[in-house]
Each structure stands twice: as structure tokens, then as C-alpha cells.
Amino acid sequence: EAGVAQSPRYKIIEKRQSVAFWCNPISGHATLYWYQQILGQGPKLLIQFQNNGVVDDSQLPKDRFSAERLKGVDSTLKIQPAKLEDSAVYLCASSLLVSTDTQYFGPGTRLTVL
Amino acid sequence: KQEVTQIPAALSVPEGENLVLNCSFTDSAIYNLQWFRQDPGKGLTSLLLIQSSQREQTSGRLNASLDKSSGRSTLYIAASQPGDSATYLCAVISSGGSNYKLTFGKGTLLTMNP
Numbered sequence: 001e002a003g004v005a006q007s008p009r010y011k012i013i014e015k016r017q018s019v020a021f022w023c024n025p026i027s028g029h030a031t032l033y034w035y036q037q038i039l040g041q042g043p044k045l046l047i048q049f050q051n052n053g054v055v056d057d058s059q060l061p062k063d064r065f066s067a068e069r070l071k072g073v074d075s076t077l078k079i080q081p082a083k084l085e086d087s088a089v090y091l092c093a094s095s096l097l098v099s100t101d102t103q104y105f106g107p108g109t110r111l112t113v114l
Numbered sequence: 115k116q117e118v119t120q121i122p123a124a125l126s127v128p129e130g131e132n133l134v135l136n137c138s139f140t141d142s143a144i145y146n147l148q149w150f151r152q153d154p155g156k157g158l159t160s161l162l163l164i165q166s167s168q169r170e171q172t173s174g175r176l177n178a179s180l181d182k183s184s185g186r187s188t189l190y191i192a193a194s195q196p197g198d199s200a201t202y203l204c205a206v207i208s209s210g211g212s213n214y215k216l217t218f219g220k221g222t223l224l225t226m227n228p
Contacts, residue, residue, distance in 0.1 A: 040220065042220050056213045091158070099207065099213060100214050102163060103160070107156050108156070
């Protein structure tokens with residue numbers, strides 16, 4: 001069974017630029033999550049989708065971050081414009097049905113904002 | 115608001131020793147608790163999941179216990195090996211309003227000494 005795929009693995013941009021990350025969850029998983037992990041911290045949930053609907057985006061900085069999950073499969077997370085404090089690893093995870101199911105994580109995208 | 119604390123932040127032990135990692139959480143109304151492993155530059159791998167009604171779970175050399183009433187969990191690693199070097203993250207699933215959320219601790223960085 002293929003795991004959660006993410007791309008790119010690494011990205012370096014300058015502040016005020018925009019960037020997008022892509023995630024392909026495990027086939028058949030209805031729920032998809034984006035987490036932000038700052039160095040030395042645990043992952044923090046940014047947004048959760050169930051199929052193509054948003055379940056929770058309470059910690060997403062909506063003035064600069066956006067995410068979509070068209071057709072309920074792949075998802076894209078965008079930052080525009082980026083700030084220095086956005087430097088982090090962005091992890092995508094998926095679970096079969098609901099958030100109480102085991103979550104499977106992708107390898108993450110390491111973003112550096114200069 | 116659920117908060118998860120892990121002690122110690124870092125641990126260095128000789129190979130072959132048994133060791134214990136600690137996790138505490140502030141809100142005992144959890145659905146389940148998970149221990150994850152994170153290797154440098156990689157995503158999270160689920161090690162053990164304990165349902166709120168359970169006291170412990172075992173997988174190979176790993177044993178996780180849960181004392182929900184006191185808000186504590188421990189991860190016991192028996193006969194540690196060089197390949198056990200990684201960051202170990204504790205996370206709890208608890209209700210965040212209309213949704214269940216995974217809240218992580220900051221992790222314990224485990225380094226094995228030859």
C-alpha cells in the first residue's frame with residue numbers, strides 16, 4: 001500500500017514570495033490533514049478536510065494561508081505572502097474516515113523563508 | 115485547551131539499556147493516545163495507539179501505558195538498540211469543540227551511545 005506522498009520535499013523562498021505544497025493521501029482515505037511543525041515543536045494542525053469539505057481550519061492563518069482539496073483526493077496548501085516565521089516542516093496526513101482513526105503521515109516539505 | 119508535555123526533552127543512553135519516556139496531558143477527557151517516532155527529515159510513524167479504556171499496549175520491545183485519570187503515559191523501550199535513535203512524540207486525541215483533534219507534545223530526542 002502506497003503511503004502519503006508530498007512534494008516538493010524542500011523549498012527555499014524569500015519573504016513575501018508565494019509557495020504551494022502538494023499532498024496525495026493514501027487511496028480511499030476520506031480525511032486529510034495539514035500540520036505545521038516548527039523546529040523543536042510538535043506538529044500543529046492547520047486544516048482538516050473530510051472528503052472535499054473543511055472540518056477544522058481554526059488554526060490556519062487565513063490572511064496568508066489557503067488550502068483546497070478538489071475532488072476529495074489531492075490537496076494543495078498555499079502561503080502568500082510568506083513570512084520568516086513560516087519556516088517549518090509542513091506535514092500532510094490522512095486517515096480512513098474520521099479524526100479518531102489512525103493518522104498516517106507523509107515525509108513532509110521543509111520550507112525555509114529567507 | 116489540551117496541552118501535552120514530554121519529559122525529558124532529550125535523552126542519551128548506552129545501547130542495551132531499558133528506558134522510559136514520559137508524557138503528560140492536561141485534559142483527561144481523551145479519546146486515545148498515540149506514540150510516534152520521527153526520524154530526521156522524515157514524517158511520523160505511529161508506534162502504539164492506546165484507547166482511553168485501555169491501560170497499556172505492547173509491540174515488540176515497546177510498551178506504552180496510560181493512566182487517564184492522572185493524565186500520564188509512559189513509553190518503555192526494552193534493550194535499546196542503535197536504530198532506536200529518533201525523536202519520540204506523544205499525542206492525544208481529544209474533543210476540540212465539534213471535532214476531535216490530535217495534540218502533540220514537543221517530543222523527546224533519544225540518542226543511543228555505542
